[in-house]
Amino acid sequence: MKILRPIFLFITFTLLFISQSIFAQKPPSVVSDPLASHIDYTVNPGDDFFMYANGQWFKENPIPLSENSNGLWEMIQATINDQIKTICESSAKMETTTQGSNRQKIGDFYFSGMDSLSINRKGLSVLKKELDQIESMKDLNDLMVIEGMVDKSVVSNLFNFFLGQDFKLSSKYALFFRQGGISLPGRNYYFDTDSKTVAIRHQFLAYAIGLYQNMGYQKAASVEAGKQLMKLETDLARISRTKEQLRDIEKNFTKISLKQLQKLTPNMNWTVFLQSLKLHQIDTVILGQPEFFKGLDQLITTVPLSVWKDYFKFKLVNSLTAYLDDKLYNNYFSFYFTTLRGVEKPKSRWERVVEKTNKSLGELVGQVYVDEYLPKGSKEKLTEIGLSVKTVFIERIKNLDWMSEEAKEIALKKLAAMRFKVGAPDKWKDLSTMNIDRSSFAQNVMNANRWAHEYMLSKFGKPIDKTEWNMTPQTYSAYYDQPNNEVCVPGCNIIIPGFEKTMADDALLYSIIGGSTFGHEMTHAFDDQGRKYDEHGNMHNWWKDSDSIHFYKKTKELVAQYNSYVAVDTLHLNGFQTLGENIADLGGLRMGLEAFKKTNQYKTNELIDGLSAEKRFFLGWAYAWMINERPETVALSVKSDSHSPARFRVLGPLSNTPEFYKAFGLKEEDKMWIPEEKRVTIW
Ligand SMILES: [Zn+2]
Numbered sequence: 122m123k124i125l126r127p128i129f130l131f132i133t134f135t136l137l138f139i140s141q142s143i144f145a146q147k148p149p150s151v152v153s154d155p156l157a158s159h160i161d162y163t164v165n166p167g168d169d170f171f172m173y174a175n176g177q178w179f180k181e182n183p184i185p186l187s188e189n190s191n192g193l194w195e196m197i198q199a200t201i202n203d204q205i206k207t208i209c210e211s212s213a214k215m216e217t218t219t220q221g222s223n224r225q226k227i228g229d230f231y232f233s234g235m236d237s238l239s240i241n242r243k244g245l246s247v248l249k250k251e252l253d254q255i256e257s258m259k260d261l262n263d264l265m266v267i268e269g270m271v272d273k274s275v276v277s278n279l280f281n282f283f284l285g286q287d288f289k290l291s292s293k294y295a296l297f298f299r300q301g302g303i304s305l306p307g308r309n310y311y312f313d314t315d316s317k318t319v320a321i322r323h324q325f326l327a328y329a330i331g332l333y334q335n336m337g338y339q340k341a342a343s344v345e346a347g348k349q350l351m352k353l354e355t356d357l358a359r360i361s362r363t364k365e366q367l368r369d370i371e372k373n374f375t376k377i378s379l380k381q382l383q384k385l386t387p388n389m390n391w392t393v394f395l396q397s398l399k400l401h402q403i404d405t406v407i408l409g410q411p412e413f414f415k416g417l418d419q420l421i422t423t424v425p426l427s428v429w430k431d432y433f434k435f436k437l438v439n440s441l442t443a444y445l446d447d448k449l450y451n452n453y454f455s456f457y458f459t460t461l462r463g464v465e466k467p468k469s470r471w472e473r474v475v476e477k478t479n480k481s482l483g484e485l486v487g488q489v490y491v492d493e494y495l496p497k498g499s500k501e502k503l504t505e506i507g508l509s510v511k512t513v514f515i516e517r518i519k520n521l522d523w524m525s526e527e528a529k530e531i532a533l534k535k536l537a538a539m540r541f542k543v544g545a546p547d548k549w550k551d552l553s554t555m556n557i558d559r560s561s562f563a564q565n566v567m568n569a570n571r572w573a574h575e576y577m578l579s580k581f582g583k584p585i586d587k588t589e590w591n592m593t594p595q596t597y598s599a600y601y602d603q604p605n606n607e608v609c610v611p612g613c614n615i616i617i618p619g620f621e622k623t624m625a626d627d628a629l630l631y632s633i634i635g636g637s638t639f640g641h642e643m644t645h646a647f648d649d650q651g652r653k654y655d656e657h658g659n660m661h662n663w664w665k666d667s668d669s670i671h672f673y674k675k676t677k678e679l680v681a682q683y684n685s686y687v688a689v690d691t692l693h694l695n696g697f698q699t700l701g702e703n704i705a706d707l708g709g710l711r712m713g714l715e716a717f718k719k720t721n722q723y724k725t726n727e728l729i730d731g732l733s734a735e736k737r738f739f740l741g742w743a744y745a746w747m748i749n750e751r752p753e754t755v756a757l758s759v760k761s762d763s764h765s766p767a768r769f770r771v772l773g774p775l776s777n778t779p780e781f782y783k784a785f786g787l788k789e790e791d792k793m794w795i796p797e798e799k800r801v802t803i804w
Contacts, residue, residue, distance in 0.1 A: 155619030156629070156740045157730040159747065167791030170781075171771040174743030184749055186466035189458075192748035192767070196618040197597050204494045205486055205595065206475045223485040226557040230482055230569075233562040234444070234474030240562055244446040245336060247561045248438065252336075255433045261421060264429055265394040271433055273398070273574040274567045275440035277301055278433070279357075280417065284577045286585060286604035287407065288374055291658035294580050295376075296400070299409035302357040302417075304329075304439060306461065307761040311358035317756070321460060326351050328456040332438060333431070335449055346431040353424060353432055360416030364698050364761065367409075370603075370650055371660070375408045382406055386418035400578060443473070444563040463753030474562075481569035482557075483593035484550045490595045491545045491612065498624075499615040500544030506630060506716070507541050507610065510639040513715040517804055518647075523671035531655065531663040532647055535606060538656040539646060540587075542609040545594035550576065599638045601645040604658040608642045610634070617744075627720040628734050632741030636713020637706070637770075644708035644804055648701055649676070672803070679703055679801045682776070686769050688759045689752045694769060695759065702764045703773055708804035710742060710774040735784040739775060746770045777801050 161176025172179075175192075184191040212218070212228035213235075219225060233239075245252075251274060258267055272278040279302045287295035305311065305325060310318060329350050333343035367373060383391055395403050408414060421429075438445075442453035450467070458464040467473070479486050518524070518532050555572040557565050580586070585605075592600060594612040601608050614634055617625045624630070645651050649672065655661045664672070683696035683703055696703070717723050723734045732740065748767040750758075755766050765773065775781045776793045777800045787794055 154730045154732075156737060156744065157732060159744070160740075165791065166785040167787040167793050169772070170739070170775055170785070170793060171743055171746070171768045174740050174771070175747040175749075178747060179749045182749075184751060187464060187468045189462045189464050189754040190748050190750040193618065193744060193746075194597060194748060197613070197616050200616060200618075201490075201595050201597065201613060202472060202475050202479075204490060205479050206471060208486055208489045208493070209475055209478050221553060223488060223552075226552065226555065227478060227482055227485055227489075229557050229559045230565050231474055231478050232559050233557075233565050234477060235470060236559070236562070237447070237470060239560075240444075241446045243561065245438065245449070247445070247563050248441065251437055251567075252434060255430055255437070258426060258430055258433075260426075261388055262390050262393045264421065264426070265390050266397040267433055269394055269397045271437050273571050275437055276570055276574075277440070278436050280414070281409075284581055286658070287376075288370065288604060288654070288660040289376065291604040292585060294583070294585070296403060296406045296581070297409065298382075298406055298414065299373075300357075300361045300413040303354050303361070304436070305354070305358075306757060308358045308361045308363055309760055311355045313760075322351070324456055324460050328452060329435060331452050332435060332442075332449070335452070336434060336438060346428075346435075349428045350432055350435055353420070353428060356420055356424075357417070360413050360420075362410050362413070364763070365695075368650070368698070368701065368763070371653060373409045374660070375411050376405055377408060377411075378405050379403055382408065382414075385411060386414050388418045388421045389414075398578060400581065402582070441563045441566065444477070444566050461753065461757055463751035477566065479593075479595065481566060482552070483595070485552060487545065487593040487595055488549055490593075495545065495594060495612045496615060499612045502624065502630070503543045503610055503612070503615060503634065504541065506635045507543060507608070507639045509631075509716040509719065510635050510643065510712045511536065511539070513712050513719075514640075514643055514804075517712070517715065521804075523668070523675065525665045525668050528652075528664050528668045535646055535654075535656040536643075538606055539643070540605070540607040542590055542607055544610075544612040546588065546590040548588050550589075599642050601642040601651075602658075603646070603651065603654045606646065606654070606656060606658045608639065610638055610642075614638055626729060626737065627717060627722045628729075628737035629741040629744065631713050631717035631720065632710075632738045633745040635716045636709045636711075636742060637745040638709075640712030640716075641705045641709030643712065644705045645701070647804070648704050648708075649673075650701060675801055675803050676700060676704065678799060679707070679803075682795070682799075682801070683765060683769065683773060686765075686772070688766055688769070689756050692756055692759055694765055699763055699765045704803055706765075706770050707774045707777055707801065710778060711802070711804055713742075714738060714778070714780060733784065735780060739781050739784055742775065743771045 156174075159175050159178040161173055161180070164173040164176055166173040178192075182191055188195065209227055209231035212224045213232045215224055215228055218228060251270070254270060255267055258264060268279050272282060281297075281299040281301040283297050284294050285297055287293045303311070305321070310321060313319075326347050330343050330347035333346045334340065338346060362373075377385070379391060395401070438449075439453070442449040454464075454467050458467070514536055515533060518529055518536065521529065524532065552572065556568050587605065590609060591602065592598060592609055592611050596611050597613050597616070599608070599610045599614060617629055617633060619625075620629070646654075652664045652668070653660050653662050655663055680696035680700055683694045683699060686694045688694055717734075717738050723738075726734045729737060746767040750766065758764070758766055764770070772793060776795050779797075779800070781787070782794075
């Protein structure tokens with residue numbers, strides 16, 4: 122995926138290596154374009170192109186206290202949020218909405234979130250039914266029912282459980298069970314011994330104890346519950362795989378019969394679990410990490426039921442604190458945002474409620490968004506860029522020097538079969554059975570989660586709906602879906618700040634949309650994970666051994682390059698953990714550039730604001746990743762994200778691109794310089 126959430130990425134000003142001696146570029150006399158006005162001319166482009174291209178903007182736009190980061194995504198998100206706010210407010214004010222209509226749901230959801238008096242008055246009492254249900258747990262069968270209930274209400278719990286396309290038989294849906302259950306951002310947070318991580322663990326414990334006190338536990342009981350929670354989560358982390366181990370899809374795919382699962386985990390009654398979710402006739406499941414479930418089965422019997430009760434209560438309340446009273450929210454914010462991400466101040470209520478309304482009711486908000494805000498012609502322009510990148514990809518695959526002829530044949534078939542979902546879905550999901558009213562924000566959030574859960578499970582046994590979107594048109598992101606062999610680029614990707622009135626020039630469109638979006642996503646179909654799926658989306662390795670050998674030889678160099686980057690203090694990137702995304706960035710840049718070379722702007726090399734077509738393309742690439750992040754957020758992303766931080770999504774790919782060296786006149790002494798024989802081209 123191009124981006125997930127703005128929890129990762131960064132840049133600290135302390136890291137800047139500013140070269141005062143080599144000022145290769147002078148500011149143009151007239152500045153009217155974001156590309157030219159964002160440049161920091163005190164930085165040598167060959168030393169740090171990320172800061173050269175974006176530095177001036179960073180200087181003028183410090184990170185607000187309420188944010189992890191500031192940059193292009195935040196600008197785009199602010200535009201989208203303002204539009205969604207208008208949709209929410211106008212819906213809440215509508216007097217004649219029909220009960221059950223889209224506008225009624227949007228309006229009531231938003232109203233319930235803005236009604237802080239009622240939220241604070243009711244506090245945790247809105248969760249009484251669920252908390253009582255957890256308290257009434259009597260045996261291990263009840264535990265399995267509670268697991269399903271909490272998972273359905275708040276999306277994640279002791280393990281992750283979802284319905285998706287079977288990787289080995291993409292025409293069928295299957296049930297997936299994967300490791301889960303921890304409340305810190307990753308497995309390593311439970312074991313790393315550096316002082317920062319140790320401090321985070323202490324603060325997490327204090328936070329958990331505080332949460333138990335807010336639930337009404339006596340002081341001693343809350344301390345004990347907090348300690349037991351920490352111990353249990355550490356045990357869950359211990360039986361979990363690392364981020365690197367999770368990268369290999371094949372190794373995280375074990376299809377077994379329900380009987381075998383029951384044999385593997387005799388203490389977990391799966392029949393009870395599945396029946397509680399109205400799932401009948403299940404005979405096989407897909408286990409991501411069998412040893413996790415085997416370990417969990419041991420924990421189920423050795424950990425006392427009272428500890429499990431406390432654990433489930435914590436998971437339920439912790440997942441909903443953002444929608445409960447101010448006291449709970451402030452504690453949650455203090456740990457999850459300030460301690461973990463360095464954010465000092467919460468966002469205003471309306472921003473949080475708008476974001477949540479959009480997240481829970483995205484399909485409904487999206488229908489209004491497309492009608493009222495998506496610029497006309499967006500779909501056509503996005504499609505044009507996507508098709509151009511696809512044409513380039515075909516040419517490049519034919520000419521690859523490392524891929525065997527047999528593999529190329531399948532790669533070309535896969536490319537020909539690849540579908541695009543662009544702009545907005547033709548068919549919207551039917552949310553008519555979702556109950557939303559004005560009485561409780563947290564209940565509305567749970568109702569939306571439960572609806573989504575039931576909707577997901579209702580697909581079991583039905584044919585795959587190829588028209589379904591997994592993202593809304595107002596989501597500034599994109600994805601490649603392996604089982605469906607499709608790229609989805611939502612309509613709002615056409616937004617480029619600074620070009621609100623006219624369409625941006627092709628240099629920007631082809632770098633940001635062609636390269637970092639379409640090109641990036643399309644490479645995922647062909648990389649070390651994509652090669653495991655054929656043109657029908659079935660898991661089937663189409664590489665020969667020689668393809669693997671050549672590919673890994675190239676990627677080894679890339680892993681070493683990224684390992685050498687220092688993100689914060691002495692924290693290096695993990696070149697292996699981020700390999701797939703780094704390859705996608707490198708390939709995306711190449712595809713976008715080759716597609717751009719076919720445009721008129723490139724051919725005529727018309728100067729805009731004193732910038733050549735190629736310079737604008739590379740500045741556009743840096744603009745796509747113009748994201749300034751707090752060091753805490755960067756550190757968190759280095760430990761838990763499969764994407765590199767923004768700065769290295771610029772430096773890495775450009776350092777391997779000869780056209781960039783030429784466009785900005787890089788010299789051997791420049792910090793981004795990589796000797797020619799060490800530069801990597803994969804696609
Ligand atoms: Zn990606």
